[in-house]
Amino acid sequence: MDAQEIIARRVARELRNGDLVNLGIGIPTLVANYVPAGLSVFFQSENGLIGTGPIPEQGLEHPLLTDAGGRPISALPGASTFDSAMSFGLIRGGHVDVTVLGGLQVDAHGLLANWMIPGKMVPGMGGAMDLVSGAKRVIVAMQHAAKGKSKIVAKCTLPLTSVRPVQLVVTDMAVIGFPDGKATLLEIAPGLSVGEVMAVTDAELAVSDDIPQMKI
Amino acid sequence: MRAVSIEEAVAMIPAGASIMVGGFMGVGTPWRLLDELVRQRKAGLSIISNDAALPGKGVGKLFDAELVSRLTATHIGLNPKAQQQMLAKQIAVDLIPQGTFVERIRAGGCGLGGVLTPTGVGTLVAEGKRQIEVDGKPFLLETALRAQFALVHAFLADYLGNLSYALTARNFNPVMAMAADTVIVTAEHIVPVGVIAPDHVVTPAPLVDYLITNPSG
Numbered sequence: 328m329d330a331q332e333i334i335a336r337r338v339a340r341e342l343r344n345g346d347l348v349n350l351g352i353g354i355p356t357l358v359a360n361y362v363p364a365g366l367s368v369f370f371q372s373e374n375g376l377i378g379t380g381p382i383p384e385q386g387l388e389h390p391l392l393t394d395a396g397g398r399p400i401s402a403l404p405g406a407s408t409f410d411s412a413m414s415f416g417l418i419r420g421g422h423v424d425v426t427v428l429g430g431l432q433v434d435a436h437g438l439l440a441n442w443m444i445p446g447k448m449v450p451g452m453g454g455a456m457d458l459v460s461g462a463k464r465v466i467v468a469m470q471h472a473a474k475g476k477s478k479i480v481a482k483c484t485l486p487l488t489s490v491r492p493v494q495l496v497v498t499d500m501a502v503i504g505f506p507d508g509k510a511t512l513l514e515i516a517p518g519l520s521v522g523e524v525m526a527v528t529d530a531e532l533a534v535s536d537d538i539p540q541m542k543i
Numbered sequence: 544m545r546a547v548s549i550e551e552a553v554a555m556i557p558a559g560a561s562i563m564v565g566g567f568m569g570v571g572t573p574w575r576l577l578d579e580l581v582r583q584r585k586a587g588l589s590i591i592s593n594d595a596a597l598p599g600k601g602v603g604k605l606f607d608a609e610l611v612s613r614l615t616a617t618h619i620g621l622n623p624k625a626q627q628q629m630l631a632k633q634i635a636v637d638l639i640p641q642g643t644f645v646e647r648i649r650a651g652g653c654g655l656g657g658v659l660t661p662t663g664v665g666t667l668v669a670e671g672k673r674q675i676e677v678d679g680k681p682f683l684l685e686t687a688l689r690a691q692f693a694l695v696h697a698f699l700a701d702y703l704g705n706l707s708y709a710l711t712a713r714n715f716n717p718v719m720a721m722a723a724d725t726v727i728v729t730a731e732h733i734v735p736v737g738v739i740a741p742d743h744v745v746t747p748a749p750l751v752d753y754l755i756t757n758p759s760g
Contacts, residue, residue: 373641374711374714375711375714376710376711389710390570391571391709391712392710392711393567393568393570395568397568397570397596397597408710408711408713410708410714410715410716410717410718410745411641411715412646412649412718414645415641415642415645419642419661419662448620449626449629450618450620450621450626451594451618452618452638452641452668453617453640453641454617454641455640456640456642456662456663457641457643457662460661460663461661486666486667487665488666489662489663489664489666490664490666
């Protein structure tokens with residue numbers, strides 16, 4: 328199982344029956360592939376759809392039915408469509424139960440930076456700032472480290488996405504939460520020791536005596 | 544509402560105009576109007592559009608033809624040409640959160656001075672903006688956005704100008720149809736009055752100034 332699959336499988340276990348869920352691009356998109364059997368959730372695509380279904384087979388694409396990246400998707404029976412004002416009303420208004428987003432950095436207080444690298448990558452924030460401001464639960468799905476550098480940092484050096492902290496970070500090595508505003512190691516990936524995770528984590532993590540394995 | 548040819552409609556748009564363009568990554572974009580803007584070489588445009596789509600697609604064609612001098616958008620990461628023109632300072636780009644983008648346009652169309660949003664508080668987006676507390680919570684004052692023209696793409700239009708939209712091609716179109724001095728519409732199908740049931744009209748006819756009647760395709 329590769330790193331992305333570990334992350335996506337673990338995040339999928341956070342979803343609850345009936346949740347309205349918004350998935351960001353990249354690893355978060357994969358979460359839809361691992362929704363536990365018997366669980367029914369609504370996926371929102373912020374370009375105006377609730378009830379996103381699987382990618383259609385070749386030849387069955389509809390040119391007016393795409394995800395937020397412009398890729399063809401399908402709509403499940405019971406889906407609904409709406410304009411962008413409503414779509415972001417749903418997001419900012421607290422109607423989205425869970426959003427799963429990628430990250431560049433998350434700091435010791437759960438603050439997320441995920442939309443720009445000054446001087447290098449200035450694509451625009453799209454819907455990320457609204458999602459972090461408004462979704463009931465924000466889960467960051469990202470690799471623990473990039474090019475050997477920890478993405479869990481003491482303090483974000485990149486521009487913040489929001490001053491509202493995220494609720495959970497799921498990486499290929501660990502699950503980290505922020506009870507009382509303090510980064511806390513909740514689970515570690517199978518085959519790793521707490522010491523190995525700590526060695527590649529810049530932020531100070533609160534650790535209890537008995538850290539369970541990530542269920543994937 | 545007046546039915547016009549696409550050539551006539553675009554001839555009314557002066558170089559340097561401010562234009563809202565509906566669509567999301569090229570879906571629901573009035574692409575025939577954009578092609579005609581390129582053909583008539585309307586330069587120095589101030590474009591308000593969610594994204595810059597891709598080179599060769601949707602709004603992306605305006606960047607291919609280097610007709611844009613100013614862009615207000617939420618995400619241009621998938622169009623390297625728009626990025627290059629921004630980094631070369633050929634175009635001034637204002638990148639704003641998508642929820643704020645649509646609410647500023649909605650405010651512009653609904654007679655509001657702006658909106659208060661929690662999005663962006665404490666971030667780079669807040670720079671130069673007023674922060675206002677309501678019931679102890681901080682919000683940013685985001686001002687209304689309007690344009691001289693809105694280019695809108697509908698699924699169905701009738702000959703009065705009533706519009707309905709399809710699937711994810713609705714996106715910003717109905718909001719922009721409220722927020723410009725002149726609204727020009729292309730539609731996938733033009734149907735007799737009465738075909739779009741009153742409950743299914745999303746944009747009421749009086750909002751539409753011009754409907755393009757050239758056959759599509």
